[in-house]
Amino acid sequence: xxxxxxxxxxxxxxxxxxxxxxxxxxxxxxxxxxxxxxxxxxxxxxxxxxxxxxxxxxxxxxxxxxxxxxxxxxxxxxxxxxxxxxxxxxxxxxxxxxxxxxxxxxxxxxxxxxxxxxxxxxxxxxxxxxxxxxxxxxxxxxxxxxxxxxxxxxxxxxxxxxxxxxxxxxxxxxxxxxxxxxxxxxxxxxxxxxxxxxxxxxxxxxxxxxxxxxxxxxxxxxxxxxxxxxxxxxxxxxxxxxxxxxxxxxxxxxxxxxxxxxxxxxxxxxxxxxxxxxxxxxxxxxxxxxxxxxxxxxxxxxxxxxxxxxxxxxxxxxxxxxxxxxxxxxxxxxxxxxxxxxxxxxxxxxxxxxxxxxxxxxxxxxxxxxxxxxxxxxxxxxxxxxxxxxxxxxxxxxxxxxxxxxxxxxxxxxxxxxxxxxxxxxxxxxxxxxxxxxxxxxxxxxxxxxxxxxxxxxxxxxxxxxxxxxxxxxxxxxxxx
Numbered sequence: 001x002x003x004x005x006x007x008x009x010x011x012x013x014x015x016x017x018x019x020x021x022x023x024x025x026x027x028x029x030x031x032x033x034x035x036x037x038x039x040x041x042x043x044x045x046x047x048x049x050x051x052x053x054x055x056x057x058x059x060x061x062x063x064x065x066x067x068x069x070x071x072x073x074x075x076x077x078x079x080x081x082x083x084x085x086x087x088x089x090x091x092x093x094x095x096x097x098x099x100x101x102x103x104x105x106x107x108x109x110x111x112x113x114x115x116x117x118x119x120x121x122x123x124x125x126x127x128x129x130x131x132x133x134x135x136x137x138x139x140x141x142x143x144x145x146x147x148x149x150x151x152x153x154x155x156x157x158x159x160x161x162x163x164x165x166x167x168x169x170x171x172x173x174x175x176x177x178x179x180x181x182x183x184x185x186x187x188x189x190x191x192x193x194x195x196x197x198x199x200x201x202x203x204x205x206x207x208x209x210x211x212x213x214x215x216x217x218x219x220x221x222x223x224x225x226x227x228x229x230x231x232x233x234x235x236x237x238x239x240x241x242x243x244x245x246x247x248x249x250x251x252x253x254x255x256x257x258x259x260x261x262x263x264x265x266x267x268x269x270x271x272x273x274x275x276x277x278x279x280x281x282x283x284x285x286x287x288x289x290x291x292x293x294x295x296x297x298x299x300x301x302x303x304x305x306x307x308x309x310x311x312x313x314x315x316x317x318x319x320x321x322x323x324x325x326x327x328x329x330x331x332x333x334x335x336x337x338x339x340x341x342x343x344x345x346x347x348x349x350x351x352x353x354x355x356x357x358x359x360x361x362x363x364x365x366x367x368x369x370x371x372x373x374x375x376x377x378x379x380x381x382x383x384x385x386x387x388x389x390x391x392x393x394x395x396x397x398x399x400x401x402x403x404x405x406x407x408x409x410x411x412x413x414x415x416x417x418x419x420x421x422x423x424x425x426x427x428x429x430x431x432x433x434x435x436x437x438x439x440x441x442x443x444x445x446x447x448x449x450x451x452x453x454x455x456x457x458x459x460x461x462x463x464x465x466x467x468x469x470x471x472x473x474x475x476x477x478x479x480x481x
């Protein structure tokens with residue numbers, strides 16, 4: 001794939017130079033090494049370098065300045081930037097000034113190979129364009145080269161399209177379904193699937209599928225073939241299907257499988273490169289989603305610990321959040337909310353009273369009714385809850401739900417007096433479930449209402465305190481009990 005490529009590595013770290021140099025030489029590359037920008041430009045002026053891998057921080061210059069110098073010397077030389085820190089502005093600036101790719105340390109060698117392969121094709125495209133200009137008198141050659149050029153432009157455009165599609169994936173979307181959606185769009189609706197590995201049974205098992213072909217089933221893979229795939233990250237062809245591994249930190253976490261062309265069942269080299277590019281992008285997003293979910297769960301456990309501490313202060317609220325969460329999710333299902341909104345209900349239902357941690361015991365645990373001033377202080381718990389949760393940036397939406405779960409449909413609630421649809425739907429759902437559970441719970445200053453009394457009160461407040469549609473869904477849920 002990159003054999004014979006003449007590569008210049010620019011990095012002030014001897015270890016990086018040694019590791020990358022040895023790796024590229026094993027893949028048949030001719031390697032030059034430089035530790036400064038000045039030394040790199042000298043080598044470029046003397047050698048026929050076809051690609052540059054450069055660190056963004058060098059002793060005598062920075063990566064952007066070196067990039068500009070390389071492009072000034074020879075605009076056809078592709079430059080792959082490497083760095084140990086994720087800096088979005090630096091990435092954007094590098095790409096604008098002609099960088100072919102941007103890779104974070106520690107470097108994943110599979111990604112580096114793909115990046116070099118793409119860089120090599122980019123250089124070939126530019127050189128091809130120059131050759132076309134040199135042979136303007138040969139119309140046949142022009143036509144032939146133009147077709148070749150159009151194919152390569154199409155390939156590069158598709159790579160850009162792949163990157164754009166992955167960059168627009170939203171947090172609430174199923175990452176595996178989006179991966180298959182990208183495959184389907186790039187390859188014009190061909191059937192595809194995401195597979196996971198069953199090492200014990202020596203099979204790859206479909207986890208998500210797209211298309212109507214009956215062939216999407218578990219496929220037995222010879223042990224030697226599976227081991228080879230997992231260790232060397234190659235692709236596999238089987239039963240008119242093509243599989244490429246999705247690799248995270250050197251470990252295969254699954255495969256993207258796709259049918260070959262409908263006419264001959266084959267997969268061209270350019271198509272295989274596109275499929276590997278999708279697999280590479282998938283691995284980044286899947287890893288990010290895994291890290292996000294892990295962080296998310298840790299944050300939720302922290303917030304639940306705060307709720308537990310509240311329950312220990314106020315024994316009468318023990319179990320309240322669990323019941324509110326269960327009822328809220330069911331009401332959401334009846335209303336047909338999205339999976340994303342159901343997840344929000346699961347989170348906010350369990351921590352909607354976390355702000356009570358900021359209410360003084362004298363008020364929170366008072367056995368009698370609250371005075372007007374005490375009630376004013378108690379109402380601050382929804383704002384306190386938002387302040388606590390919003391400190392975690394990934395819970396920005398959940399923080400708003402917690403803040404507004406005491407708003408009223410008629411605009412007379414707190415803290416902001418929102419009206420009707422101004423109140424987030426999840427807040428409106430929690431408001432009904434929270435009020436019902438509070439009414440049927442025994443308190444020191446009042447007896448618990450019966451189920452019938454509480455439901456009657458919920459109906460009475462339909463359209464004033466509570467959203468009518470949410471009340472109707474709540475009543476439907478209670479009829480099921």
